[in-house]
């Protein structure tokens with residue numbers, strides 16, 4: 001993409017409505033625009049990051065054996081009356097009447113709808129295990145929408161639902177979700193710690209929330225500092241291997257890590273004093289096992305091996321896809337702007353032409369652009385007639401992790417400059433070597 005042809009409405013001034021850094025930077029970098037309270041348009045740069053996050057979520061869910069689909073945003077109220085949640089859900093649910101005076105609602109979550117699909121098509125234990133998921137917009141009429149996309153009213157969520165014959169199988173599904181979620185967050189450059197949580201209106205006993213530690217987080221959390229040393233890294237996971245998934249789950253959840261709702265001061269005090277931490281965190285996901293809470297009232301039964309009808313064991317598992325955009329920025333920024341982790345960056349690198357209109361500089365930039373594009377990478381080339389300072393400020397604000405700077409003076413010596421947004425360190429090297437280096441960072445080969 002050439003910046004002169006892109007739509008990147010950056011703001012020079014700090015928007016006064018933004019209370020936290022991610023909201024401020026998303027507005028300033030031209031990623032989002034508020035359409036109504038808690039409802040946002042995703043402008044091109046923000047949309048690119050959102051799609052990258054979505055893709056990682058899809059890849060890791062499919063890797064775990066979970067099946068993508070798409071359910072609608074609008075749902076019939078009747079299904080929610082069957083489960084008993086239509087009246088329970090309260091004012092967070094946006095209730096709408098259609099022209100025939102029928103009650104519909106903008107889905108805040110999808111347990112009812114998926115259970116209805118399941119009971120209509122699955123009748124035998126032989127079709128289990130089954131985990132279906134989708135990434136779809138949700139609506140919750142939050143009392144206090146705030147912090148930009150972090151607490152929106154309309155927001156994008158991945159929600160997945162497992163159907164299993166036994167509790168044991170459903171707990172394996174729970175573990176698969178836990179492991180795949182950790183992988184998902186790590187690929188986004190995030191550490192999200194699974195913490196014992198409260199189940200809220202979804203219901204059930206077994207539940208973990210995934211929290212990114214950040215001062216601006218809305219949750220109060222308590223943990224043993226040793227949990228922050230655990231990483232999944234690049235180890236091979238066989239998602240069919242119950243023992244392996246269980247072991248990883250235990251590795252990540254054995255140390256003390258809880259949200260304030262389940263915090264137990266007596267247990268907390270048993271942690272060595274130097275490792276006790278209380279902090280704030282951003283909830284970026286939650287997993288639940290809730291047994292037959294929905295299958296029983298809604299009649300989602302299968303025939304078991306003994307020929308008897310039994311309600312299926314279920315769980316639901318959510319990732320806050322749009323909230324993650326804000327959470328990543330909270331975890332990765334500096335005074336000048338965003339610093340995207342390579343896994344989610346909207347463009348792989350920036351190209352800054354210090355002297356637009358100079359034949360040599362223009363040609364060198366075009367060559368870099370073509371070489372990077374040929375490798376399947378997406379550069380953002382700042383080809384505007386602007387002074388260097390302004391170009392650097394824009395690149396720093398939008399946070400591409402790598403920048404190649406091209407100017408007539410360097411080109412005389414056959415070099416361009418490659419700069420890391422994170423460290424600020426620059427290196428002079430030939431244009432070819434710069435391309436090779438970036439290709440290596442993103443695992444592309446020529």
Ligand SMILES: Nc1ncnc2c1ncn2[C@@H]1O[C@H](COP(=O)(O)OP(=O)(O)OP(=O)(O)O)[C@@H](O)[C@H]1O
Nearest residue numbers: 149150151152155157283284285286318319320323
């Ligand atoms: N209003 C919101 N705006 C953006 N993302 C949200 C919002 N509410 C929930 N999410 C995201 O969706 C994920 C799954 O939804 P879940 O039902 O667990 O939310 P929740 O526990 O009600 O969230 P919260 O406690 O923050 O209100 C959450 O972990 C969070 O990342």
Ligand SMILES: [Mg+2]
Nearest residue numbers: 209283285286
């Ligand atoms: Mg939650």
